[in-house]
Amino acid sequence: MRAQRLGVDVLLVRVQPDAGERRGQHSSSAAFDMAARALEDERERISTVVPRSTIHTTIRRGEIAQVLAELSSETSMVVVGMDKTGSGHGEGFGVAALELAAQSACTVAIIPGTLPKGAGVVVGVDGTPEAEWALRVAAGEAVMAGEPLTIVHAAQVANDGEQVIGRAEDSVRARHPRLEILTVLDIRHGAALALAEASGNARLLVVGSRGRGHAKAMRPDAISAVVLARIPVPMMVTKGKPGTRLVSGAGR
Known part of the structure; x- marks a missing residue:
């Protein structure tokens, strides 16, 4: 909705972990194809919600915070979900979002899994x-x-x-x-x-x-x-x- 209201494009980014030397080429290719299909499904879903916005997609390899930080230099905002996994404190709890907020060149929006019903x-x-x-x-x-x-x-x-x-x-x-x-x-x-x-x-x-x-x-x-x-x-x-x-x- 924000992108449509402001008249800016949306770039959906799917971040895949590095394949590593021990993973076979066939396995890596299959994972990439699966990610591409999932990303296209998401693009189509979002297009129905914001039909006047232009939505692009890309698949990158690496760590999510680093990849999105690299893309942030030509971006008005980066949006990520809150990766609140683990016990609620320390490692694994919001780490990617924190790293991205530290590295990003632009504003970062961190969205929880369940949106609030409040106002203000x-x-x-x-x-x-x-x-x-x-x-x-x-x-x-x-x-x-x-x-x-x-x-x-x-x-x-x-x-x-x-x-x-x-x-x-x-x-x-x-x-x-x-x-x-x-x-x-x-x-x-x-x-x-x-x-x-x-x-x-x-x-x-x-x-x-x-x-x-x-x-x-x-x-x-x-x-x-x-x-x-x-x-x-x-x-x-x-x-x-x-x-x-x-x-x-x-x-x-």
Whole structure:
């Protein structure tokens, strides 16, 4: 729906693991053919949902995060499912999504297996330029959906937090004076738990690609706490780069 609304193409990507030396050529070819058929079936299914969008497909070999990150340089957004496997913590729990969010050159949307029935857009802010961009994206999402925007900030000192929240609210009101805006200043929790609580009944959570004090390239642990907090809503990790198409990882 987003691609059709914005008038951009969609690229469906099927990522196949490297065949390896011990796998025979026939086995590898059969797996590739099966993947191609599955990808074409998915393209046809999506075409019925968004008939005005142009949908392309490609099959790549390698690790899903690396492959999609390489494609992200000419893309407006990469969309992946949340690979929440395993015990709920540590290895195997959201790892591919975290790696992609760290490596991608564009915004990454991480979608849970079950979409929420809530409404509203939640955004985390901390006063950084990256958070300001996330705020602008989140406000635009709220306006398009006709839903309220909730601005969340976690702070140890209430006075400092009020200033951050106030500046963020003023910034949004200047661009969208009719948008309903709610604010949450959480002085009890860190950012991850504050966002988890605020987004429990939301439709979308938006966070910036870098927080205060992080290196130039976002480290995976910059958002790992947020993802691993079991936030049950779609999450956008924003990066301020325009692109010409939307890439969706079709798994492997």
